[in-house]
Each structure stands twice: as C-alpha cells, then as structure tokens.
Amino acid sequence: MKKPIAIQGIKGSFHHEVAQQYFGTKTEVVECMSFDSAVDRLMEGDTDNIVMALENSIAGSIIPNYALIDNHNLSIVGEYYLDIQHNLMALKGQTIASILEVHSHPMALLQCKVFLKNYPHIRLVEAKDTADVAKQIVEQNLSGIAAIASKNAAKMYNLEVLAESIQTIKHNETRFAIVKRENSKVERKAINKASLKFELDHKRGSLATILNVMSDCKLNLTKIQSLPKIDTPWKYAFFVDITFEDYEDYKKANAIMQLMAENFKVLGEYKNARL
Amino acid sequence: MKKPIAIQGIKGSFHHEVAQQYFGTKTEVVECMSFDSAVDRLMEGDTDNIVMALENSIAGSIIPNYALIDNHNLSIVGEYYLDIQHNLMALKGQTIASILEVHSHPMALLQCKVFLKNYPHIRLVEAKDTADVAKQIVEQNLSGIAAIASKNAAKMYNLEVLAESIQTIKHNETRFAIVKRENSKVERKAINKASLKFELDHKRGSLATILNVMSDCKLNLTKIQSLPKIDTPWKYAFFVDITFEDYEDYKKANAIMQLMAENFKVLGEYKNARL
Structure with a gap:
C-alpha cells in the first residue's frame, strides 16, 4: 500500500x-x-x-x-x-468591515501589508501557520477574525473569500x-534536470572552470547559490541546478566535475517541471 | 553633526x-x-x-x-x-530550574532547540525581537521568564546569563x-571588494563567459546567487561579490561586463572586512 x-x-x-x-x-x-x-x-x-x-x-x-x-x-x-496567492477569508456572511483582526504567518502579513493598510481598523496578529488559522476560525466559530491563506484552505474549511490575491507582489x-530517501526510479530518458552540490577553493577562476565544463557539455544552468563553508575559511559550497537534453552529456560532465570539484554530490536527477 | x-x-x-x-x-x-x-x-x-x-x-x-x-x-x-551567539538570560538571582517560560524570536528558538530539549519544564513562547524580550523582563520585573539574546543585551539590561552560546550550530x-543613499566616499586605494548585480539570458555558457572575464581580470568571486527574474521567463538576475587587489583590474572587468550583461549595476564598492 x-x-x-x-x-x-x-x-x-x-x-x-x-x-x-x-x-x-x-x-x-x-x-x-x-x-x-x-x-x-x-x-x-x-x-x-x-x-x-x-x-x-x-x-x-x-x-x-x-x-x-x-x-x-x-x-x-x-x-x-x-x-502562491494569498486570500483574505472569514466565516460565511462576514464582510471586510466586520473583521476586527486578521491572523496569519508573519511572512504572509508582510506580503499583504499594502492591502491591509487600506483597512486600518483591522488589527494584525501573528500566527504559526496560514491554513491552521482558517481551521481554527471554523472549529471555534470565530466571527470578526479573518485568515490569510490559499483558496484551497477556504474551500477545505468552508470559509468565504473576502478579497482575492491580496499580496503586494502579484507573482x-x-x-x-x-x-x-533513495535515488530516483525515474527512467533515464525522462530525466532532463539535476541538482548538484560541490565545493571549491577560493581560487581565482575555479568556478568559471567548472561552468566552462558544463557549458562545453551542453548543460544549462538554472540556479546557482554559493554558501561559505562553516569553519573552513575560503572554501565555498555551491548548490547548482542544471537542465540538459541528453543524459549522456550530463553523465560526461559529471565525470569531469567529480575530478575537478571536492565533495561532488548529486542531490537528485529528475524531470524538469518547466517546459 | x-x-x-x-x-x-x-x-x-x-x-x-x-x-x-x-x-x-x-x-x-x-x-x-x-x-x-x-x-x-x-x-x-x-x-x-x-x-x-x-x-x-x-x-x-x-x-x-x-x-x-x-x-x-x-x-x-x-x-x-x-x-551570532545566543545566550539564555533572566533577572539576577534566577536559575534555569526557576525558569517557566523562554520568550524569543522563532528563529532563535529554533536555533537553540537541542539545548532547550534538556529542559522540558520550560515553555517556549514566540516573540518579535530577541533584545526586546530582555528589555521587557527588566522593565516589568518578570521572574520565571528568560530571554535568548546576545551578551550585549544581558549587559545593557542588567540580566544574568544562565547559559552561554546555547545555539546548536556553534558557528x-x-x-x-x-x-x-549615495556612493561610497572610501578612497580608491582602500577599495578591494565590490557587490554587483546583473542579468543574463538563460543561454548556455552565458554565466561562464562573465566569470571568465572576472577571472581574466584577476577578480575573486566570494559570493554568487542567482534569482529568476519575476515575470520574465528564462532571464536571471545574479548577485555577485568580488574581491581584488588592484582597483584598475576591477574597473577594466566592469567595462567589459557592462557590455556583456544586461542591467549591470554596482551595488557598492568598499573595503573587504576579511583579511
């Protein structure tokens, strides 16, 4: 099962x-x-x-x-x-004018700050989880209190959406x-993306050299993030996502990168969700 | 003034x-x-x-x-x-055994989770600001309540440190x-670090080419972070920090990068705080 x-x-x-x-x-x-x-x-x-x-x-x-x-x-x-779209929701029959408090995760409150400024009568209260507030409103029949959560949450807990998509940055x-726990069982031919982690010394051009290998092997970089290695000055870990058309190209680049970078590790091989 | x-x-x-x-x-x-x-x-x-x-x-x-x-x-x-070192602190004369609640920022509570597990009698309460809890404890003379904050805060609000450096990851x-608001007035010869932002198309090798310019101009990369450009598929913004020995090398690289990358911008030029 x-x-x-x-x-x-x-x-x-x-x-x-x-x-x-x-x-x-x-x-x-x-x-x-x-x-x-x-x-x-x-x-x-x-x-x-x-x-x-x-x-x-x-x-x-x-x-x-x-x-x-x-x-x-x-x-x-x-x-x-x-x-991610944030929506203001409350018990059925409520209006924005009847809302006294909005409870949500601090990040959600922050993202909806511009919208909420239009309603100075509403007090902002920080909560742990956006969906949990929606659940509490229904279970405890809390009138006057609104949640900021997904449309999914409104549907699930039978709340009324008072305002849609209220976050400042729309996208x-x-x-x-x-x-x-274990490696992907995805068929090789379906794999066209991978997440890698490796470490490099703070030596001029060391990252450029690795990226040249990727480029030579026809890999496209979709994400890169450096992180200084704790307790190891001048050593950096890199988290990199790449896409490719041919799994063999990727395998070849991998073989070279393993020789060039330290602690080279594949965090996952999977299907790109973007077309 | x-x-x-x-x-x-x-x-x-x-x-x-x-x-x-x-x-x-x-x-x-x-x-x-x-x-x-x-x-x-x-x-x-x-x-x-x-x-x-x-x-x-x-x-x-x-x-x-x-x-x-x-x-x-x-x-x-x-x-x-x-x-950043987190310390447990309370009114003078209190001991860990007499503490009933610890109030702190959710991130600080999370970072000290392993230490706090040893004291299951202490209830964790989320607060907005680590130093503000220390201030409230003194101003309202709250016994039984501890703050997690810096030694600086303990000194400033005259609290007793009950346990030092209680975060799980020590470093x-x-x-x-x-x-x-405006550009640095730092003398050119004191400048050996810069923060840059630029944009690139999702084209194979585009980042490698920029990093090759940096490497050729003797710049060292100390941080790189890609961020997908909102509403512009396949376009990425990069935040990059570089160090260098000679300001002229950096100026030369800048001139080339401005031609190669879109929306090239210097976020700052300053003195490297690491030796």
Missing part, C-alpha cells in the same frame, strides 16, 4: 496543494509541524515522500532545507512550481521538491 | 552590536522595527547610514534586503562579520552591510 505523503503544515496549506497536484487529489498526507519533523518521518519509514519548498521568487533559496537534504543524503526525485512563485 | 545610525531592532540587538563595532561604542542609533522602515528613515534623511544584515552561514542570503538596496538605488559602503556568522 502506498504510504501517505509528508507535508509541512496542515491540510489546506500550500504544501498540501502541491501534494495534491503532484500525486493526485485523493492523496493521503501526514501533517508535520516543521521540515525537520517531516524528515524524521521519512527516516523512520512512516512515509516515502516529502513535499518540501526549496526556493521562491521573493525570498530566494530556503537554505536550511537544502541542508536537510544534504545532511540526510536524501534525493530530489521531482519538482513542482506553485504560484510569487515557489519551487517545491519531492524528496525521497 | 553626525546623524544617528539606523538599525533593525532595538538597543542590545545584533544590529546594534554591529553599529557599535563599526562606528564606535558611543554611536547613537535609531531603532527601527523593520528593514523597510530603516530604509524609509534613510530616504527621508533622518539618518545617513543603515546597518543591515545581508546573509548568514546558516540561512544564506536575505534576498528581500538585497531587493531593498537595489530598488532604492542605495550603496553598500562597508561590511562587518559578526558571530553562526552573519554578514552585515553599511548602507548609504
């Missing part, structure tokens, strides 16, 4: 939405209160798949999640892009990874 | 510590409740300098702060590295920038 998918947050969260889009709407999920605990469930075998946000177009990479994948030797086996895309 | 320095957070915060280290211990500061409001104070002329965290060795770059600098055309004129270095 297929084990449920571990998500960060509760049902109605953005992670839940990705699980449904990727694995199907009837997918069972394990609600985890943090990314760490989702990884614990994976390591203990309660689940075989985690949905994990990796980066978004406003805040950049979520480095602690890269560290979780790296430190536990997990594998990225797929990716999914979701456009807020987040990239999620599907993460497993 | 010198205007006070804008910091994010209150006196006793890590930003305050950097302001004191960089500008001198007697430096006056303007306490700002967010990075956005610190930039507002700068734009309105209430201050001529902001201390702003840019990246740390655990969480990576703070992309929204790069966006603030970029969008307001501000200049980085200096940098400072601070090793947690954060890089701060000194940010002004």
Whole structure:
C-alpha cells in the first residue's frame, strides 16, 4: 500500500496543494509541524515522500532545507512550481468591515501589508501557520477574525473569500521538491534536470572552470547559490541546478566535475517541471 | 553633526552590536522595527547610514534586503562579520530550574532547540525581537521568564546569563552591510571588494563567459546567487561579490561586463572586512 505523503503544515496549506497536484487529489498526507519533523518521518519509514519548498521568487533559496537534504543524503526525485496567492477569508456572511483582526504567518502579513493598510481598523496578529488559522476560525466559530491563506484552505474549511490575491507582489512563485530517501526510479530518458552540490577553493577562476565544463557539455544552468563553508575559511559550497537534453552529456560532465570539484554530490536527477 | 545610525531592532540587538563595532561604542542609533522602515528613515534623511544584515552561514542570503538596496538605488559602503551567539538570560538571582517560560524570536528558538530539549519544564513562547524580550523582563520585573539574546543585551539590561552560546550550530556568522543613499566616499586605494548585480539570458555558457572575464581580470568571486527574474521567463538576475587587489583590474572587468550583461549595476564598492 502506498504510504501517505509528508507535508509541512496542515491540510489546506500550500504544501498540501502541491501534494495534491503532484500525486493526485485523493492523496493521503501526514501533517508535520516543521521540515525537520517531516524528515524524521521519512527516516523512520512512516512515509516515502516529502513535499518540501526549496526556493521562491521573493525570498530566494530556503537554505536550511537544502541542508536537510544534504545532511540526510536524501534525493530530489521531482519538482513542482506553485504560484502562491494569498486570500483574505472569514466565516460565511462576514464582510471586510466586520473583521476586527486578521491572523496569519508573519511572512504572509508582510506580503499583504499594502492591502491591509487600506483597512486600518483591522488589527494584525501573528500566527504559526496560514491554513491552521482558517481551521481554527471554523472549529471555534470565530466571527470578526479573518485568515490569510490559499483558496484551497477556504474551500477545505468552508470559509468565504473576502478579497482575492491580496499580496503586494502579484507573482510569487515557489519551487517545491519531492524528496525521497533513495535515488530516483525515474527512467533515464525522462530525466532532463539535476541538482548538484560541490565545493571549491577560493581560487581565482575555479568556478568559471567548472561552468566552462558544463557549458562545453551542453548543460544549462538554472540556479546557482554559493554558501561559505562553516569553519573552513575560503572554501565555498555551491548548490547548482542544471537542465540538459541528453543524459549522456550530463553523465560526461559529471565525470569531469567529480575530478575537478571536492565533495561532488548529486542531490537528485529528475524531470524538469518547466517546459 | 553626525546623524544617528539606523538599525533593525532595538538597543542590545545584533544590529546594534554591529553599529557599535563599526562606528564606535558611543554611536547613537535609531531603532527601527523593520528593514523597510530603516530604509524609509534613510530616504527621508533622518539618518545617513543603515546597518543591515545581508546573509548568514546558516540561512544564506536575505534576498528581500538585497531587493531593498537595489530598488532604492542605495550603496553598500562597508561590511562587518559578526558571530551570532545566543545566550539564555533572566533577572539576577534566577536559575534555569526557576525558569517557566523562554520568550524569543522563532528563529532563535529554533536555533537553540537541542539545548532547550534538556529542559522540558520550560515553555517556549514566540516573540518579535530577541533584545526586546530582555528589555521587557527588566522593565516589568518578570521572574520565571528568560530571554535568548546576545551578551550585549544581558549587559545593557542588567540580566544574568544562565547559559552561554546555547545555539546548536556553534558557528553562526552573519554578514552585515553599511548602507548609504549615495556612493561610497572610501578612497580608491582602500577599495578591494565590490557587490554587483546583473542579468543574463538563460543561454548556455552565458554565466561562464562573465566569470571568465572576472577571472581574466584577476577578480575573486566570494559570493554568487542567482534569482529568476519575476515575470520574465528564462532571464536571471545574479548577485555577485568580488574581491581584488588592484582597483584598475576591477574597473577594466566592469567595462567589459557592462557590455556583456544586461542591467549591470554596482551595488557598492568598499573595503573587504576579511583579511
């Protein structure tokens, strides 16, 4: 039997939405209160798949999640892009004028700051999880209180959307990874993207040399992120995503990069979710 | 007369510590409740300098702060590295056994999770600002409540440190920038580091070509971060830091890069804080 998918947050969260889009709407999920605990469930075998946000177009990479994948030797086996839209919602029959408080995650409140300034009568209250507020409003029948969450959450908890897409930056895309304990079972010919990690000395041109290898082998770089190695001055770790047309090109580049970079590691090989 | 320095957070915060280290211990500061409001104070002329965290060795770059600098055309004129150490502190005479609650920023609570697990009798409560909790404990004479904050905060608010350096990852270095409205007045010969931003098409080898120019001109790369351009598929912005020995080498590379990359921009030229 297929084990449920571990998500960060509760049902109605953005992670839940990705699980449904990727694995199907009837997918069972394990609600985890943090990314760490989702990884614990994976390591203990309660689940075989985690949905994990990796980066978004406003805040950049979520480095602690890269560290979780790296430190536990997990594998990225797929990716999914979701456009995050925040919506104001409350019990049915409520209007914006009747809302006294809006509860949401500090990041969501921040992203909706410009919209909320139009309603100075509404007090902003920080909460742990966007979807959880929606759930509490229904369970405790809280009138006068609004949540900021996804349309999915509104539907799930039967709340009324008072205002749609209220975030300041309208396009807020987040990239999620599907993460497993072991390597991808994806067919080779379906693989056209990989996530790599390697280390280099702070020597002039060392990264340029690696990127030249990639370019010579017809790999396209879609993401690069350097991170100074803790406790090792002048040594840097690089997290890199590449796309390619031919798996053999990628294999050839890999063989060369393994010789040129230190601690070269494939974090995952999978199908590019962008066309 | 010198205007006070804008910091994010209150006196006793890590930003305050950097302001004191960089500008001198007697430096006056303007306490700002967010990075956005610190930039507002700068734009309105209430201050001529902001201390702003840019990246740390655990969480990576703070992309929204790069966006603030970029969008307001501000200049980085200096940098400072601070090793962030979290300490448990409470009113004098208290012991860990007498502590019932610890209040701190969610990130600080997370970073000290392993230490706090040893004291299951202590309830964790999320707060907005690490130093502000220390201040409240003194002002309201709160016994049974501890803060997680810097030694600086303990000293400033006369609290007793119950446990030192309680964060799980002992080395947690954060890089701060000194940010002004206008360009650096630093003497050319003192400049050996620069922060750049440029855009490239998703074309094979485009980044490698730029890095080859840097390498040919004897520039060393100390940081690189790609960010997909919102609403422009296949176009990427890169934030890059470089160090060099000779300003003329850097000027030459700049002239070439301006021709090769789109929207090339110098975010700052300053003195490398690392030796």
